[in-house]
Structures are given as C-alpha cells and as structure tokens.
Amino acid sequence: RPGAAQWVPERPGLAALAEALQACRGCELHRDATQAVPGRGAHDARLVLLGEQPGDREDQEGMPFVGPAGRLLVEALGQAGLDPAAVYRTNVVKHFRWSGTRGKQRLHKSPAQAHVRACAPWLVAELGVVRPEGVVLLGGTAGKAVYGASFRVGESRGRLLEWPEGWGGDGVPDGPAGGVAGGAGEAGDPPWVVATTHPAAVLRADPAQRDDALAGLVADLRLVADQLR
Ligand code: URA
Numbered sequence: 710r711p712g713a714a715q716w717v718p719e720r721p722g723l724a725a726l727a728e729a730l731q732a733c734r735g736c737e738l739h740r741d742a743t744q745a746v747p748g749r750g751a752h753d754a755r756l757v758l759l760g761e762q763p764g765d766r767e768d769q770e771g772m773p774f775v776g777p778a779g780r781l782l783v784e785a786l787g788q789a790g791l792d793p794a795a796v797y798r799t800n801v802v803k804h805f806r807w808s809g810t811r812g813k814q815r816l817h818k819s820p821a822q823a824h825v826r827a828c829a830p831w832l833v834a835e836l837g838v839v840r841p842e843g844v845v846l847l848g849g850t851a852g853k854a855v856y857g858a859s860f861r862v863g864e865s866r867g868r869l870l871e872w873p874e875g876w877g878g879d880g881v882p883d884g885p886a887g888g889v890a891g892g893a894g895e896a897g898d899p900p901w902v903v904a905t906t907h908p909a910a911v912l913r914a915d916p917a918q919r920d921d922a923l924a925g926l927v928a929d930l931r932l933v934a935d936q937l938r
C-alpha cells in the first residue's frame with residue numbers, strides 16, 4: 710500500500726518516530742522540503758493540538774509551530790488558561806508543501822487529500838503513543854483529515870465532538886487507510902475533540918476582524934481548558 714506505513718516503526722516511542730520520520734518517502738512532499746517535522750511535546754500530554762503542515766520556519770527548524778502562527782497559538786493557549794508546555798503539537802502532514810516565493814519567504818500550499826492520506830500512519834502512531842484525553846483540530850485541513858471532506862470549521866467549532874469510530878487516518882472510516890498497523894484502536898480513541906480556527910487564519914484575517922478571530926480561537930480553547938480541569 711502506498712503511503713508512510715512502511716516507514717513507521719512498530720511499537721515506537723516518540724523519539725523513534727521522530728527519527729524514522731526523516732526517512733519517509735510515503736509521498737513526494739519530502740522532495741521540496743528541508744526536513745520532516747515531527748510532533749513535539751510530552752509522551753503523556755493530556756492534549757494533542759493538530760495543525761496542517763509545517764510552514765517555512767518549521768521546515769527550516771524542524772519543529773512544529775515555531776513561526777508566526779505558533780507564536781499566536783501560544784498566546785491563545787495562555788489566554789485560555791492552558792499551559793503551552795503541557796500540550797503535544799503536531800501536524801496532519803509532516804513535510805512542508807510550498808509553491809512559489811514572496812521575497813525570501815516560501816508560500817505554503819495546502820496539502821492534497823492524497824498527502825493527508827499518505828501521511829496518516831504517522832499521526833495514528835503519535836496518537837497511539839500519547840493517547841491524549843482530547844484533540845484540538847486547528848483549521849479545515851485537520852478537520853477534514855479526521856471527519857472527511859465535508860467538514861467545516863464554522864459548523865463544528867465551539868462544542869465537544871466525538872472521534873469518528875473506525876477512523877483510519879483519512880477522515881473516511883474504514884476507507885483506504887483503514888486498519889493502519891499500530892493504530893490508536895477503538896479503545897485508544899481520544900475521548901473528545903474540539904475543532905477551531907487555525908491560528909494562521911487569525912493572522913490572515915482583515916485587521917478589523919482579527920480581534921474577533923482571536924477571541925473565537927480563545928473561546929474554543931477555554932472549552933478545552935474546562936474539559937481538562
Ligand atoms: N501551521 C501549521 O499548521 N503547523 C505548523 O507547524 C506551523 C504552522
């Protein structure tokens with residue numbers, strides 16, 4: 710089967726996953742990226758924050774959420790009363806997809822469903838190690854990866870969602886990526902999910918709407934903080 714599965718070690722810890730990730734050739738995105746960006750955080754974190762893919766800075770530094778969106782995320786976590794050090798941060802897709810440049814900055818391009826599906830075994834393995842109490846889906850790509858192409862942040866945010874039964878890594882229960890080896894398994898499914906806006910979308914919002922967009926992100930994260938109390 711194409712995709713990342715053959716590169717994912719069996720019974721890994723997070724360090725073994727991060728190391729093996731660099732060798733992944735599960736899709737073509739590794740070609741134009743500097744390096745793969747593994748998730749970051751404690752193996753026993755209570756919360757997983759799921760983004761889309763590394764950005765320009767993350768690609769260069771090899772760590773998730775270290776650029777402008779990551780800074781905004783840390784600010785929003787703090788405003789919601791969540792300790793940024795207590796969360797595990799990762800992305801649906803582990804290599805930076807970009808197309809074109811603006812000045813020195815490379816412009817990100819959203820991953821295609823095929824990339825999301827190819828990369829899913831890494832996320833399945835991470836969730837299997839961390840086994841968080843909750844997962845926060847940051848933006849549409851993360852939402853679609855879990856719930857499928859019809860997912861809309863605006864319709865799903867601000868309330869507790871259930872992890873889809875039989876999730877196989879591509880938002881389609883028992884779809885082509887179903888039954889990924891080492892999967893979180895039904896017993897290990899995260900008990901709840903909260904979807905919210907991506908911090909990069911807050912940064913992209915019109916200046917007049919940015920405060921509201923940030924307040925919306927913080928409000929959703931407060932719901933998460935309440936769950937963890
Ligand atoms: N945006 C993401 O979705 N993930 C990162 O790691 C950085 C920016």
Ligand code: SF4
Pocket residue numbers: 712713730733734735736737738739745802803804824827828829831
């Ligand atoms: Fe492997 Fe994911 Fe990178 Fe594709 S994006 S090469 S599946 S780690």
